Amino acid sequence: MVSKRGRIDTFVAKRLQIPKKMVRNLIVSEQIFIDGVQVLSADTQIDEFSLIECQGNVLQQRQRAYWMLHKPKGVVSATIDKQHVTALDLLTGVDRDLLHIAGRLDLNSTGLLLITNDAKWSQKLMAPESKVTKRYLVTLANPIDASYIKAFEQGMWFEYEGITTQPAKLTVLSQHQAMVELKEGKYHQIKRMFGRFQNPVIELHRESVGAICLDDNLDQGKFRALSVSEIHSIYTQTT
Template identity: 45%
Template sequence: MRLDRFLTQQTRESGKAVRQWLLAGRVQVNEQVCRDGSLQVEPMQKISLDERVLQDQAARYYMLHKPQGVVSATVDEKHETVLDLMPPALRADLHIAGRLDLNTTGLMLITNDGRWSRKVTQPETRIPKVYLVETEDKIEAEYADVFRRGIYFAYEDLTTLPAQLEILSDHRAKLTLYEGRYHQVKRMFGFFDNKVIGLHRERIGALEIDAQLNAGDYRSLTNNEVKLFL
């Protein structure tokens, strides 16, 4: 919404009055005088008229170490959710930026900034996500070539994007994906009839999970960490 229209709706004053406020420098956006009525108002901006605050919703960003058995949802009738791991006072306007399966552990991002979370999750950005994978059977060298070429998923009638596999040991590997299909990692290893018995997301883009966070713990992101996805 344009700033001048926002001011009209919030104050119930005329467009003429709003234009006069803007010209007089009485309107502030993020504590800076703004005279441009065509400026697009964002949900996380602080907007003031003189000393009167019309909008002030501070953006909040968290990383959380998801444990097994906790669902990636804001509300669930059967299971504990990732938001249940945070104090009730923080939960009201938060949502998750990307999901993990019930038994997958690792890095989750939680915020109240919808624009930021869309940049993290929208497929067009192809932000790499790195997983540590443990399998029931031996991981053979041929897996890497197949993952690099992509695997056809008949249910969606699509071929997965090229993925990188680094074999760490007979039963452990590091997998980098650039998309997030339904149970994608398990289905990719399922192509070789090799069951995934452990899955942990350690990184999204350039952001790694804090090694000091135990399962179920969370912390605020630093300004530099937030900027990784701007």
């Protein structure tokens, strides 16, 4: 999702259903303010979080929102879906305006899902150049061994995309469980990587994205706001 930027005269004209000429008159008469500062030019830029006031009335006042959701199985990572419960459906009592999901999980995967209305933040979080580490607990149908580790470290050729995956870290936890850490998110990447060994993934659970870890006290289907340190973590580190 792209941050919504635009001109102040366009916004006010649309919001008040008046011609832009009238907006310019309001600017000249010192009637429009952005974040408490008087607007001097019709082409002044605003975004979705600008506090906009006109003649003492608030036209826009939206706060940035950042949520952590413990996604259950059967919930789709989408804002609207006619067949399944969506992640946003679980955010009861929350203003859903402009909310979007930063890094999706497929229908049957569980774990950490990040939801925000801040497009710049989510773009920074998920951009390939940021190389943010995502950690997953994977349960497999067949036994795994040390040979998987080297294959994940070397990367795998994905013919559909025409790329070799970046090195991923695999830690064997037991015969049927492994921890996987990767810094990219190709389509069904983890399932496809284990598919090279003809070993179906039974369960896929995301534990962390960068320094943001799924809260141990958060039951499936529950959510909480991110802390200030969690929000800022994407700007201070990328692993």
